[in-house]
Amino acid sequence: MPIRSKTFNESYYEDIKLFRTIWIKFWAVIFVAALVLLPYFGDPYFVYLVNLSCLAAVAAVGLNILTGYTGLISLGHAAFVAIGAYTTANLANHLGTPFWINLPAAGLIAAVAGAIVGIPCLRLKGLYLAMITMSFGVLVEYVVITWEGLTGGVRGMSVPAISILGYKLSSDEQLYFFLIVITALLLFAANNITRTRVGRAFVAIRDRDVAAEAIGVNLTYYKVLSFAISSFYAGVAGGLYAYTIRHIHPDHFTLLLSIQYITMIIVGGMGSIVGSIFGAVFIVVVPEFIKLFAQASARVFPVLEGRYDEEWNIAAFGLLIILFLIFEPGGLYSIWNRIKIGFKNWPFTY
Amino acid sequence: MESSLLYFLGLSVSGLAVGSLYALIALGFVLIYKATKIVNFAQGEAIMVAAFICYYLVTLFQISFWIALPLTMLLTGLLGVLSERLVLRPMLGEPVFSVVMVTIGLSIFLRSLAGIFFGHHNYVFPSPFPAEGLRVGGVVLSYTHLWSMLASFVLMLAFFIFFKFTNMGLSMRGTANDQDTVALMGVNVRRVFALTWGLAFLIAAVAGIFLANVMVLNVGLAFVAISAFPAMILGGMESVPGAIIGGLAIGLIENLAGGYLDQMIGGGVKDVTPFVVLFVILMIRPYGLFGQEEIERV
Numbered sequence: 001m002p003i004r005s006k007t008f009n010e011s012y013y014e015d016i017k018l019f020r021t022i023w024i025k026f027w028a029v030i031f032v033a034a035l036v037l038l039p040y041f042g043d044p045y046f047v048y049l050v051n052l053s054c055l056a057a058v059a060a061v062g063l064n065i066l067t068g069y070t071g072l073i074s075l076g077h078a079a080f081v082a083i084g085a086y087t088t089a090n091l092a093n094h095l096g097t098p099f100w101i102n103l104p105a106a107g108l109i110a111a112v113a114g115a116i117v118g119i120p121c122l123r124l125k126g127l128y129l130a131m132i133t134m135s136f137g138v139l140v141e142y143v144v145i146t147w148e149g150l151t152g153g154v155r156g157m158s159v160p161a162i163s164i165l166g167y168k169l170s171s172d173e174q175l176y177f178f179l180i181v182i183t184a185l186l187l188f189a190a191n192n193i194t195r196t197r198v199g200r201a202f203v204a205i206r207d208r209d210v211a212a213e214a215i216g217v218n219l220t221y222y223k224v225l226s227f228a229i230s231s232f233y234a235g236v237a238g239g240l241y242a243y244t245i246r247h248i249h250p251d252h253f254t255l256l257l258s259i260q261y262i263t264m265i266i267v268g269g270m271g272s273i274v275g276s277i278f279g280a281v282f283i284v285v286v287p288e289f290i291k292l293f294a295q296a297s298a299r300v301f302p303v304l305e306g307r308y309d310e311e312w313n314i315a316a317f318g319l320l321i322i323l324f325l326i327f328e329p330g331g332l333y334s335i336w337n338r339i340k341i342g343f344k345n346w347p348f349t350y
Numbered sequence: 351m352e353s354s355l356l357y358f359l360g361l362s363v364s365g366l367a368v369g370s371l372y373a374l375i376a377l378g379f380v381l382i383y384k385a386t387k388i389v390n391f392a393q394g395e396a397i398m399v400a401a402f403i404c405y406y407l408v409t410l411f412q413i414s415f416w417i418a419l420p421l422t423m424l425l426t427g428l429l430g431v432l433s434e435r436l437v438l439r440p441m442l443g444e445p446v447f448s449v450v451m452v453t454i455g456l457s458i459f460l461r462s463l464a465g466i467f468f469g470h471h472n473y474v475f476p477s478p479f480p481a482e483g484l485r486v487g488g489v490v491l492s493y494t495h496l497w498s499m500l501a502s503f504v505l506m507l508a509f510f511i512f513f514k515f516t517n518m519g520l521s522m523r524g525t526a527n528d529q530d531t532v533a534l535m536g537v538n539v540r541r542v543f544a545l546t547w548g549l550a551f552l553i554a555a556v557a558g559i560f561l562a563n564v565m566v567l568n569v570g571l572a573f574v575a576i577s578a579f580p581a582m583i584l585g586g587m588e589s590v591p592g593a594i595i596g597g598l599a600i601g602l603i604e605n606l607a608g609g610y611l612d613q614m615i616g617g618g619v620k621d622v623t624p625f626v627v628l629f630v631i632l633m634i635r636p637y638g639l640f641g642q643e644e645i646e647r648v
Contacts, residue, residue, distance in 0.1 A: 073447055075454075120633050126446040127389045127587075131579055132632045135625035138576075142622045259458060266451060311465040318459025325452050326440045 016195065035180060039173050048172045049284055054183040055241050056280035060264040061190045061273060062233025067262075068271035069194060070226040071206030072121060073130045076137030077261050080110040080231040082144055082253035084238025086151050089159045089248055099162045103182075103239040110235025111228040118227030122220055125209075137258055144250045156249035159242045175244055182240065186233065191273045193229065202226055203271070256314065263317045267324050269333025278332040286320070287313040359489045361609040362602060367495030368564060369601020370502035374557040375578035376585065376593035377506065378550040384526040384588045385546040388449050392433065392457035394575025396551045397558035399460065400426040401475070401567050402468060404559045408476055415478035423555045430551025434544045457572070465569050473567040498560035505556055506594060513590070522546060526588070577604070577621075580628035586641025595639065600624050 009015045019025045039047050063077050084106035091102045117136050121129050144151045151157060161170040162178065169175050193199050201222045204212035213219050242248050260283060268279020294308035324331060375393060382390045400422050407418040437456050441449050479493040513519040524532040525542045533539045554575075561574055581600040585592025608620030631638065 067447070071447070073450070124632060124636055127450060128583075128632055128636055130389075130450055131583065131628060134576075135579075135628045138625050139622060139629070142618060146618065256458075259454065262451065262454070311462040315459055315462035315466065318455045318457070318462060321455030322437055322452055322459065325444075325448050325455065326437070329444070329448060 018191070039176050044172065047176050049288075051172055051175055051179050051244060053277075053281045053284045054179040055237055055244060056261075056264060056284055057277050058183055058186050058240065059234050059237035059261055060268065060276040060280045061187060062230045062237065063261045064265045064268075064270065064273070064276040065190060065193065065202070065233070066226050066230035068265055068269075068275075069199065069206060070202040070223065071209075072223065072226060073126065074133040074230070075130050075255070075258050075262070076117075076133035076135075076140070077230075077234050078253045078255065078257035079137040079140035080114055080234035081238035081241065081257065082140055082250075083110045083113050083231075084235030085242040085248045085253070086144065086157070086238075087235070088239035088242045089157045090150065092160050092242075093157070099164075099239075099243065103236055106239035107232040107235040110238065111232040114227040114231025114234075115224050117231075118224040121227065122223055134255065134258075137255055141250060141254060144253065151250070154250060156247055158247050161246065162243050169243075170246075179240060179244070182236075186236065187273060187277070190233070194273065198222070198225065206271070260317060263321055265331075267320055267331055269331030272331075272333045274336070275331050275333030278336065282332060283317070286316060290316050356489060357609070358606075361605050363489060363491060364495060365602040365605030366598055367492075367499050367601070368605065369581075369598040370499045371557050371561055371564065371597075372578045372581045372601050373594045373597025374502050374505060374553055375575050376581040376597045377509065377590065378553045378557070379578065379582045380585075380588060380590055380593045381509075381550045381553070382546055383582075385522055386438075386543055387446075388438070388453065389582075389587075390547075390550065391450065391453040392460060393550065393554055393578075394572035395457050395460035395464070396426060396430065396554035397561060397575055398464060398569060398572040399429065400551075400555035400558035401562035401571055402464065402473075404555075405473055405475055405562065405567060415476075419556075419559060422559060423552045426555035426558075427548040427552040430547040430549075430554075431544045433551075434547035438543070438547070439540070461569060461572050464572075468569060470569055475562040475567045477563050479563070494560070494563045498564060501556055501560060505553060506590075509553075509590070518542075518545065577624040580624040580631070583628055583631050583636075583638055586638030588642060589638070589640035592638060592640035600627060603627060 009020075014020070019028060035050070038050065059077065059081055062080075063074060066072050066074055087106040087109045088102045091097045091105060092099075097105075117133065120132055124132060145153055147153075148155075161168045162175075163169070164178075169178055194202070201212070201217045204215070204217050205219065205222060205226075209219060241252075245252075264279035264283045265276055266279070267282055268277070269275025290312050291308060294312055298308075328335060330337075375397065378393050378396070379389060382388055382393075403425055404415075404418050404422040407413045407421060408415055413421070433456060437452055438449070441452050477494060479497055483490040483492040484496065485491075513523060521532065521537040522542055522545070524535070524537060525539055529539055532542075558571065561571060565571065565574070577600070578597065581596040582593055583596070584599060585594070585596030604620050604623045607623040611619045
């Protein structure tokens with residue numbers, strides 16, 4: 001009889017299960033319980049941070065499907081988020097449709113835009129793709145500022161609160177469960193996409209597109225599909241964003257937002273759903289630490305008193321990108337994996 | 351002359367002047383791309399940092415502009431060598447995506463540091479050139495534009511000679527062609543990389559100083575480099591004459607589009623025109639006018 005060690009699977013079904021061991025189930029239950037109890041026992045500020053992390057995680061997972069799984073760079077993801085946000089805002093303001101129509105519509109319109117941008121990418125790779133997506137981002141930013149009839153221009157646009165069965169969700173606490181449920185559903189869907197034929201085709205394209213084509217992966221179809229799925233997520237994230245901050249403005253959707261998403265997936269871990277969540281949470285939390293750091297350093301160097309602003313965060317993102325790419329290209333996910341394996345095999349090294 | 355023709359000529363001339371600076375920026379991109387197959391997204395930050403260095407040399411240390419110019423070029427060149435050594439060297443042999451992202455990380459890091467130190471207001475660069483322009487048959491040419499055109503062309507000529515006739519230029523061209531072979535023939539590829547970055551930043555310094563004269567000096571000057579991407583793509587990523595022609599063309603198109611379309615659509619056309627051009631080129635002819643078409647072999 002074989003000795004059962006580590007993860008021991010006897011059937012294919014066991015191998016593809018979502019929660020493979022009792023320990024994963026155990027921690028998953030603890031994690032869910034902590035999330036559910038947070039608004040009742042935790043600081044309202046944590047609730048706000050979790051909400052932000054949810055918004056970031058949805059878009060980051062979308063970008064990770066495109067960049068981490070399919071290997072196509074997008075420096076214009078903020079554009080898809082903007083499209084989703086303005087679609088939601090317009091539908092909610094002018095047609096008064098409920099959120100369960102607006103959010104999918106935001107996703108779908110962003111997905112169509114994504115597919116259109118994805119078409120030139122059939123010929124372009126690497127650097128060229130980075131540039132074309134970046135210029136798409138700049139163009140959308142310009143359209144958002146100029147087309148005042150649709151977007152309100154630089155005055156921005158207000159969005160009504162979500163109402164579920166006549167109950168309005170306007171504060172952070174009220175939105176908390178809504179955002180968590182939607183995010184969990186989307187992450188679950190993304191996780192499943194990456195485990196299916198589609199996800200395997202994406203990975204094959206990332207690793208070597210010519211070889212993928214040779215084994216029967218239709219490059220045109222899957223590259224455009226990857227763009228569409230990724231921008232669907234970005235669009236939904238944009239819709240959620242519009243409902244959360246309730247007033248959208250062109251300044252929210254600049255190149256910096258795109259770079260922030262890229263930072264999330266690099267720091268979190270490319271080609272990993274869990275990594276995207278790590279990255280999103282990390283990027284949401286890091287500015288808080290920088291704020292503390294700036295306050296502490298102001299005490300030592302009075303020159304820095306009151307000098308903390310958004311620039312410090314952006315500088316930190318830049319530094320994080322550089323340091324992670326040089327020292328830990330696998331991101332937080334690979335650190336997490338190392339720690340996990342270390343515990344699992346303890347006291348042996350492997 | 352007719353006023354509409356004068357308007358057209360005026361727009362064209364100032365377009366060409368900005369275009370010659372775009373050409374310089376694109377030349378910096380092409381240099382690094384040719385030698386290392388990397389597009390340096392931090393080129394714009396080099397421009398901005400150089401402009402600030404020169405500004406402080408002239409205002410704070412009271413150095414004459416004509417001494418500050420070569421000094422700035424030297425200092426910015428050192429910054430380039432330093433960035434290559436600290437940030438790019440560890441990334442040798444990594445996939446394109448990672449290297450591109452590292453330069454983007456470098457760019458936003460440098461830009462926000464500059465934002466923290468210099469703030470976001472506009473600085474007035476003490477212009478060394480006379481304010482009134484030169485009148486040529488009704489068209490007014492500003493001295494700043496003329497000098498920036500002159501500087502660009504002198505620098506381009508210098509680079510042409512450097513690549514064609516010097517040993518280092520030869521080893522740079524060799525590195526661009528085939529790193530392994532050149533290394534076997536005794537060229538120190540690492541030194542070539544470091545020098546390439548130094549030279550690219552040095553060119554950026556000239557572009558930055560003149561841009562600060564033509565436009566306005568603030569941290570946003572870094573974004574000008576993004577408008578120079580289309581110039582590089584239009585010319586072809588590894589072609590030096592392509593960068594020059596692309597730069598001039600983008601400057602011209604941008605200025606004419608701004609001059610004629612702004613009234614129709616409403617402001618800001620000038621800023622997006624380069625990106626529309628970029629979009630169109632990438633759709634039709636991704637390898638540019640003079641670039642090499644990439645052929646993929648299995």
